[in-house]
Amino acid sequence: MSRKHISELLKSIRPLKNIQVKGWVRTCRASKEVTFIEINDGSSLKNIQAVTDNTLKNYKDVEKLTTGSSVAITGDLNESPGKGQKWEIQITDLEIIGLAPESYPLQKKRHTDEYLRTIAHLRPRTNKYGAIFRIRSELSYAIHTFFRNKGFKYIHTPIITASDCEGAGELFRVTTLDPEHFQKKDYKRDLYSFDFFGKQANLTVSGQLEAEMFALALGNVYTFGPTFRAENSNTRRHAAEFWMLEPEMSFCDLKGNMDLAEETIKFLITFIIDQCPEDLDLFSKFVDKNLMKTLESILSPAFMRLPYKEAIDILSASGEKFEFPIKPECDFQTEHERYLTEKHFKQPVIVYDFPKSIKPFYMRVNDGNTSVAAMDVLVPNIGEIIGGSQREERIDVLEKRMDEQNLPKEDYWWYIDSRRFGTVPHSGFGLGFERLLMLITGSSNIRDVIPFPRTPKSIDF
Ligand code: 4AD
Numbered sequence: 001m002s003r004k005h006i007s008e009l010l011k012s013i014r015p016l017k018n019i020q021v022k023g024w025v026r027t028c029r030a031s032k033e034v035t036f037i038e039i040n041d042g043s044s045l046k047n048i049q050a051v052t053d054n055t056l057k058n059y060k061d062v063e064k065l066t067t068g069s070s071v072a073i074t075g076d077l078n079e080s081p082g083k084g085q086k087w088e089i090q091i092t093d094l095e096i097i098g099l100a101p102e103s104y105p106l107q108k109k110r111h112t113d114e115y116l117r118t119i120a121h122l123r124p125r126t127n128k129y130g131a132i133f134r135i136r137s138e139l140s141y142a143i144h145t146f147f148r149n150k151g152f153k154y155i156h157t158p159i160i161t162a163s164d165c166e167g168a169g170e171l172f173r174v175t176t177l178d179p180e181h182f183q184k185k186d187y188k189r190d191l192y193s194f195d196f197f198g199k200q201a202n203l204t205v206s207g208q209l210e211a212e213m214f215a216l217a218l219g220n221v222y223t224f225g226p227t228f229r230a231e232n233s234n235t236r237r238h239a240a241e242f243w244m245l246e247p248e249m250s251f252c253d254l255k256g257n258m259d260l261a262e263e264t265i266k267f268l269i270t271f272i273i274d275q276c277p278e279d280l281d282l283f284s285k286f287v288d289k290n291l292m293k294t295l296e297s298i299l300s301p302a303f304m305r306l307p308y309k310e311a312i313d314i315l316s317a318s319g320e321k322f323e324f325p326i327k328p329e330c331d332f333q334t335e336h337e338r339y340l341t342e343k344h345f346k347q348p349v350i351v352y353d354f355p356k357s358i359k360p361f362y363m364r365v366n367d368g369n370t371s372v373a374a375m376d377v378l379v380p381n382i383g384e385i386i387g388g389s390q391r392e393e394r395i396d397v398l399e400k401r402m403d404e405q406n407l408p409k410e411d412y413w414w415y416i417d418s419r420r421f422g423t424v425p426h427s428g429f430g431l432g433f434e435r436l437l438m439l440i441t442g443s444s445n446i447r448d449v450i451p452f453p454r455t456p457k458s459i460d461f
């Protein structure tokens with residue numbers, strides 16, 4: 001007898017003798033003649049139906065079965081005479097592994113996303129969340145497939161750092177100092193010298209600076225991992241812990257960067273459409289009826305490329321009543337981004353050449369000294385999904401920018417060094433992994449595409 005995954009059995013081309021499945025009971029319907037048990041093991045959206053009757057030797061166990069219980073079922077895979085499924089298992093043996101009491105919260109009815117967030121430890125056992133997290137898994141694999149095929153090297157950039165890449169000060173501190181201890185003692189100066197690293201440390205907001213060092217050695221690289229931001233904004237597209245994909249390319253300018261960003265998004269969406277049709281179907285049926293249309297609108301046209309100045313003109317002339325009015329050199333809010341991509345262009349838009357004043361120190365200063373070679377990719381339902389730039393490779397310009405932004409140059413000595421020794425033009429971007437998942441599944445809240453979301457005032461599980 002061999003254990004099979006339900007996804008395999010459902011694809012079987014012939015009946016099979018003496019197989020076993022292990023999983024969780026979704027429903028159990030008993031009648032006088034037969035009992036139907038629907039089992040799911042997480043390998044696919046679909047359950048398999050198992051049938052038995054009271055001639056089974058431990059039929060009393062079948063009578064005890066409840067939704068949520070875990071079971072091992074042995075039997076033969078036969079063609080199902082019933083409607084709705086091709087295969088079913090004729091049970092020869094059933095073992096209860098763990099019984100779930102009636103208080104199991106996922107009884108057969110529809111639950112709201114808000115409620116399911118309060119039971120994030122159980123929600124992957126629902127159809128929708130099982131599908132999201134299977135897609136999330138495939139999407140990670142797709143990223144590695146794409147970049148490996150293009151010859152990019154995968155770099156593990158550090159989680160604990162001493163720098164603030166984005167300069168926004170949204171840092172989670174990493175310390176072993178006990179606040180009570182150091183309050184009692186009178187550490188007047190240089191408190192951090194007593195700390196674990198001997199200086200201030202934090203969780204990374206981006207692996208970019210370190211990825212750049214590797215691009216300047218290995219050519220084309222990417223990092224893909226968790227990043228952390230202590231942004232105190234409770235929105236549906238911000239999390240305190242999220243995953244970011246960050247490719248970095250040597251000998252590449254902003255145009256090459258935009259080309260890669262567009263190609264990446266198109267590849268990843270196509271990959272999921274091809275690999276996860278059944279799971280994706282759930283979202284286009286029950287979550288967002290326009291989902292496939294939206295995805296099509298991203299795959300078919302070339303992304304619109306638009307200088308920041310023109311984007312501002314379009315927004316100013318739009319006649320829209322924005323909550324945040326358009327001002328010169330303003331940063332975009334979600335409402336502006338969504339207007340451009342959803343209403344005005346009705347397709348993805350890459351805005352580039354942002355004002356120098358609103359962007360971090362590492363972006364390359366354009367001729368004229370007022371803008372930088374930055375780009376944001378905007379997509380429907382989300383707004384900004386990618387932020388990137390060509391990097392400042394000229395050491396004198398870089399140092400001047402750091403001075404302007406009051407960055408402690410001594411702490412970034414290694415970063416500046418890379419411009420001292422064989423500097424080259426290079427570019428890269430960061431793609432928010434959860435935002436891409438939201439786009440692909442039509443989910444409207446980032447909390448619903450991360451296994452255990454971390455947001456302000458919320459860190460259960
Ligand atoms: O635009 P951001 O801040 O860019 C950077 O961090 C660069 N260092 C990336 C690079 O050039 N290598 O962030 C990049 C993307 C955003 O476009 C967004 O999709 C996502 O990361 N992102 C978030 N996703 C979820 N929650 C948050 N709080 C996010 N902040 C940024």
Ligand code: MG
Binds near residue numbers: 376386
């Ligand atoms: Mg950004």
